[in-house]
Amino acid sequence: MKFTVTLTALAIAGLIAVNAEAATAIDREAYSHDADSGAYNPDWLAELPDTLKLSQLSLPGTHDTMSLYGGDIPQTQAMDLREQLEAGIRVLDIRCRHVNDNFLIYHGSVYQKAGFTDVLDVVQAFLTQHPGETVVMRVKEESTPTGNTREFRQTYDAITAKYPGLFWQPGGSFNPALGSVRGKVVLLQNFAESTRQGINFKELERQGTAPDDCPLNSNWDLYGVWEKAKTQFMAAASGDQDKIYINRCLTGSTGGFPYFAASGKSSPQTDAPQLMTGLTTLTNPNTYPDFPRVNCLGKLCSIAFLGTNPLSSQFLRNLRANYAALNQVYQTLNINIRVSKRVGMVMMDFPGKSLINNIIAMNK
Helix, strand or coil: CCCHHHHHHHHHHHHHHCCHHCCCCCCCCCCCCCCCCCCCCCCCCCHHHCCCCCCCCEEECCCCCCCCCCCCCCCCCCCHHHHHHHCCCCEEEHHHHHEEEEEEECCEEEEEEEEHHHHHHHHHHHHHHCCCCCEEEEEEEEECCCCCCCHHHHHHHHHHCCCCCCCCCCCCCCEEECCCCCCCCCCEEEEECCCCEEEEEHHHHHCCCCCCCCCCCCHHHHHHCCCCCCCCHHHHCCCCCCCCCCEEECCCCCCCCCCHHHCCCCCCCCCEECCCEECCCCCCCCCCCCCCEEHHHHEEEEEECCHHHHHHHHHHHHHHHHHHHHHHHHHHHCCCCCCCCCEEEEEECCECCHHHHHHHHHHC
């Protein structure tokens, strides 16, 4: 068993890993702190077969989708909602504070200058113009409720009732075919588990396909966050095609600036320089092997931080190019693992053009 695991690890490392040599060429289009990321994919799902199940898709998504305000600590996005949808984002993470029997959008304690109806208005208008698309929407209660006369679920029902036909009705299926959800919103229900109105988000967590254990308590935790993101990509690629996988480890769940987790940069600007780790190849040649080696004098290089966005973009590009060869290695070694291009729903902060496009390309 140990021999098999070792060979598996070597095969993955040799064929798809981002290594130090590759990482010196940083994918600078994978992270964007601009209002326009440069990506434009308004109708990409329309090109896919109706028979594909939701679980079989690779979907770009945004973490704390509406969090554009409050400074570097709470801000996770630079594109507004309409821009995200036109760029190709198809999974939204909507955090609602329950206030006076209404939903306002918050990130933690920071109001994001929008309500739930603003979100639904934009999504409905987009799907009307692009009926071949679908939007998956996680709805979660955020911050402290105040001034309410009813439960969160009741307010959700009251608001969504004003948008008849917008939300997919699950019936007995919780893994719909793409053809049945075109033009609709698929709810990832992160509230009131006793009533089924969409796909149960907590159930995905319990079955282990949507883990959220990626703490970024300091900058030097970034490599560990990346390793967990990479592990989740491979879990989705090799996992049960009938199970929905969500990668939530591109962001770092606690502490640190979201822009840093996504980019590894010294400041949030798209073209800001990479922050240095303080290590060199002279004293730590094998530390952080996927991080870039920069400012080299011969074999002496500084080791820079690199965020999960450029690392993921390169990793997915390599996985797409080499998954068939990896399967051949497994078959030759009689290892009972098969890898696909499917990487599930990928939740991102400040996604740039190349990362969005590389996720979409996994479906082709």
